[in-house]
Amino acid sequence: MTAGVDPVKLMKQEVGKAAADRVQSGTIVGLGTGSTTAYTIQFLGDRLKSSELKDIVGIPTSFQAAVLAKQYGIPLTTLDAVDHIDIAIDGADEVDPQKNLIKGGGAAHTREKIVDYLADQFIVVVDSSKIVDRLGSSFAVPVEVIPMAISPVMRAIEKLGGKPELRMGVKKAGPVITDQGNMVVDVRFDSIDNPAELEKTLNNIPGVLENGIFVGVTDLVLIGEVQDGKPVVKEM
Numbered sequence: 372m373t374a375g376v377d378p379v380k381l382m383k384q385e386v387g388k389a390a391a392d393r394v395q396s397g398t399i400v401g402l403g404t405g406s407t408t409a410y411t412i413q414f415l416g417d418r419l420k421s422s423e424l425k426d427i428v429g430i431p432t433s434f435q436a437a438v439l440a441k442q443y444g445i446p447l448t449t450l451d452a453v454d455h456i457d458i459a460i461d462g463a464d465e466v467d468p469q470k471n472l473i474k475g476g477g478a479a480h481t482r483e484k485i486v487d488y489l490a491d492q493f494i495v496v497v498d499s500s501k502i503v504d505r506l507g508s509s510f511a512v513p514v515e516v517i518p519m520a521i522s523p524v525m526r527a528i529e530k531l532g533g534k535p536e537l538r539m540g541v542k543k544a545g546p547v548i549t550d551q552g553n554m555v556v557d558v559r560f561d562s563i564d565n566p567a568e569l570e571k572t573l574n575n576i577p578g579v580l581e582n583g584i585f586v587g588v589t590d591l592v593l594i595g596e597v598q599d600g601k602p603v604v605k606e607m
């Protein structure tokens with residue numbers, strides 16, 4: 372491995388590129404959010420620039436994805452203008468053996484869920500640190516909440532046995548505000564035995580817009596690993 376280069380960065384680059392290489396000309400592509408899909412967007416831009424890839428159009432899952440797509444020359448469209456998405460590529464904060472996910476580390480899970488669920492093929496790109504035996508082992512479940520409902524939603528979550536914490540901004544006083552103008556509550560659970568049920572239960576609390584549990588939607592996970600000092604990509 373190149374001396375001094377962060378191995379996690381190398382894994383993210385490798386897996387981001389592997390996903391970009393799977394995109395075909397003439398397709399509508401869901402563009403995920405986060406540091407791993409940032410590489411996918413960059414490599415898609417490189418492929419367009421070299422004319423190896425033609426006529427793709429992107430649907431961004433966040434303001435960040437839209438900014439990156441513009442920076443790397445990927446034309447964008449909206450869900451009002453298309454009737455399907457061919458492929459979506461997105462990151463994740465945790466992936467379990469059934470390919471269920473926790474997402475929303477970047478507070479983008481609501482738009483991501485809309486786009487990723489609509490795609491004919493949904494590919495998840497992660498480095499190997501994101502693979503867990505059980506969801507919730509290392510990451511709290513992000514829940515997007517309409518601001519006026521923060522207090523009752525946090526009380527309702529406590530009644531479910533969760534430990535909610537309002538996500539605070541970095542380099543910004545006060546809470547994180549999502550692309551929709553809402554807030555995020557990160558919820559720790561001692562154990563998530565049934566992710567599908569928890570996803571529904573959380574979304575049923577009045578004031579909750581969407582939570583970051585994704586169940587039964589992932590087609591393929593590309594995992595970046597370091598082997599013998601070199602980054603490799605495995606499939607799950």
Ligand SMILES: O=C[C@H](O)[C@H](O)[C@H](O)COP(=O)(O)O
Nearest residue numbers: 405406407462475476477479
């Ligand atoms: O809200 C953010 C998203 O769900 C990201 O896809 C997720 O947090 C993974 O991001 P990263 O690739 O930066 O670890």
